Amino acid sequence: MNIIQVTDLHKSFGDLEVLKGITEEIKEGEVVCVIGPSGSGKSTFLRCLNMLEEITAGEVLVDGFNLIDPKIDINEVRAETGMVFQHFNLFPHMTALENVMLAPAKVRGISKEEAKTAGLAMLEKVGLSDKAYVYPDNLSGGQKQRVAIARALAMNPKVMLFDEPTSALDPELVGEVLEVMKDLAKEGMTMVVVTHEMGFAREVGDRVLFMDEGIIVEQDLPEKLFSDPKNDRTKEFLRKIL
Amino acid sequence: MEFEVQAMFKSFPFLLEGMKWTIYFTVTGLILGFAIGVIIGFGRTAKNKLLFSAATVYVEIIRGTPILVQAIWIYYALPELLGFNLNEFMAGTAAIAINSGAYIAEVVRGAIQGVPKGQREAGRSLGLNHFQTMRYIIWPQAFKRMIPPLGNQFIISLKDTSLFSVIGAAEMTLKATVVVAANFSYLEVYSLLALMYLSLTIPLTIALRSLERRLDVS
Numbered sequence: 536m537n538i539i540q541v542t543d544l545h546k547s548f549g550d551l552e553v554l555k556g557i558t559e560e561i562k563e564g565e566v567v568c569v570i571g572p573s574g575s576g577k578s579t580f581l582r583c584l585n586m587l588e589e590i591t592a593g594e595v596l597v598d599g600f601n602l603i604d605p606k607i608d609i610n611e612v613r614a615e616t617g618m619v620f621q622h623f624n625l626f627p628h629m630t631a632l633e634n635v636m637l638a639p640a641k642v643r644g645i646s647k648e649e650a651k652t653a654g655l656a657m658l659e660k661v662g663l664s665d666k667a668y669v670y671p672d673n674l675s676g677g678q679k680q681r682v683a684i685a686r687a688l689a690m691n692p693k694v695m696l697f698d699e700p701t702s703a704l705d706p707e708l709v710g711e712v713l714e715v716m717k718d719l720a721k722e723g724m725t726m727v728v729v730t731h732e733m734g735f736a737r738e739v740g741d742r743v744l745f746m747d748e749g750i751i752v753e754q755d756l757p758e759k760l761f762s763d764p765k766n767d768r769t770k771e772f773l774r775k776i777l
Numbered sequence: 778m779e780f781e782v783q784a785m786f787k788s789f790p791f792l793l794e795g796m797k798w799t800i801y802f803t804v805t806g807l808i809l810g811f812a813i814g815v816i817i818g819f820g821r822t823a824k825n826k827l828l829f830s831a832a833t834v835y836v837e838i839i840r841g842t843p844i845l846v847q848a849i850w851i852y853y854a855l856p857e858l859l860g861f862n863l864n865e866f867m868a869g870t871a872a873i874a875i876n877s878g879a880y881i882a883e884v885v886r887g888a889i890q891g892v893p894k895g896q897r898e899a900g901r902s903l904g905l906n907h908f909q910t911m912r913y914i915i916w917p918q919a920f921k922r923m924i925p926p927l928g929n930q931f932i933i934s935l936k937d938t939s940l941f942s943v944i945g946a947a948e949m950t951l952k953a954t955v956v957v958a959a960n961f962s963y964l965e966v967y968s969l970l971a972l973m974y975l976s977l978t979i980p981l982t983i984a985l986r987s988l989e990r991r992l993d994v995s
């Protein structure tokens with residue numbers, strides 16, 4: 536079953552057309568990595584999947600919800616799609632645990648006690664039980680990103696969207712975040728990951744999409760795309776990055 | 778030139794009486810001004826054109842006119858529109874409220890817009906609605922940024938109350954002019970008056986600086 540179905544998606548900012556017709560299906564449990572040069576529209580594509588960007592034209596179905604249907608409750612859809620940002624975007628005025636508890640308590644309406652129990656379990660899952668009462672300012676980048684992942688997971692989303700989750704991290708902190716993501720993938724979480732970590736894409740990805748200038752130029756199994764790219768633009772990009 | 782300390786001591790109780798009103802105007806005026814500032818400040822961040830324009834017109838009118846003119850307009854002109862008189866205490870409080878409201882609105886707007894865009898996006902991506910995102914994520918961070926400029930506004934408004942002698946409000950400056958008319962000790966009384974303003978503003982400034990350091994907002 537397709538949990539995400541994108542049909543001829545276009546997105547413009549004013550006169551600038553950033554997405555120029557994307558059609559893509561993502562199955563439940565799939566891990567799809569998105570690669571491509573900077574400015575090619577990877578973030579915009581991801582952000583259209585939970586309506587952080589308004590869709591200019593085309594159709595996006597997420598878990599059966601048609602995002603361009605004005606009658607749907609967009610907050611309901613967003614609650615089902617977790618998002619992890621390059622710059623973490625943790626709430627600085629809340630402890631790690633409060634960051635994780637906020638949405639379950641306010642959106643799902645569960646009790647504080649329940650939210651706390653679930654929140655602590657989520658922090659344990661990302662290996663940060665001992666940081667529950669620490670504020671983001673006192674966490675390392677890797678720890679911040681793991682809290683951000685726990686925060687998204689606390690809503691029990693059906694899909695997780697990652698936008699370059701390790702790009703802002705010091706090299707020695709990348710591993711701990713990728714480990715958490717690998718565990719998630721093993722549990723069967725549907726994931727769309729914009730990343731420059733080719734090792735991760737190769738090891739964990741079920742599929743790799745190569746984006747350039749607002750379209751998906753080529754897509755394939757990771758081993759195929761990396762070892763035998765068909766398109767010239769893919770070849771050039773991979774030559775530069777590998 | 779002779780400096781009669783005696784005259785200072787004698788006029789002190791009168792000025793102290795006026796100081797009560799100075800503080801009263803400042804505190805009640807700013808409480809109301811904060812309420813106005815929050816409403817107008819949100820209007821200034823609104824996507825809705827009508828709300829935005831109305832808030833902008835308010836801010837521009839108030840910031841474009843002197844508070845002295847606002848005070849005499851409220852005291853002398855407004856009653857003709859209302860059909861009833863305002864006493865000088867109501868008019869003074871209203872003048873501080875309406876005036877500080879415009880400046881606080883800009884403080885509120887700046888503080889809200891100063892919270893990084895990613896904070897709103899993180900909130901919305903978790904499924905929080907616009908109001909919840911504002912209430913739990915944006916506002917607490919914005920409020921922290923508002924404290925230093927609000928402190929400055931407090932000091933500005935406190936000094937502005939000295940203008941209310943023109944509407945006959947018995948605040949500190951008016952009291953001083955009354956005392957001087959009787960004893961002609963200009964140097965002593967007006968020096969005391971200045972010192973008494975400083976006795977309010979200096980501690981406030983120091984408290985504000987230490988609060989800023991503790992909040993770590995720059």
Ligand SMILES: Nc1ncnc2c1ncn2[C@@H]1O[C@H](COP(=O)(O)OP(=O)(O)O)[C@@H](O)[C@H]1O
Pocket residue numbers: 548551553571572573574575576577578579580
């Ligand atoms: N809010 C925005 N307003 C205007 N242009 C934008 C906005 N967001 C992204 N863009 C533009 O869209 C293009 C694609 O951006 P993005 O999706 O962030 O690319 P990527 O993530 O692949 O680096 C870029 O040219 C960028 O400048």
Ligand SMILES: [Mg+2]
Pocket residue numbers: 577578579698699
């Ligand atoms: Mg990007």
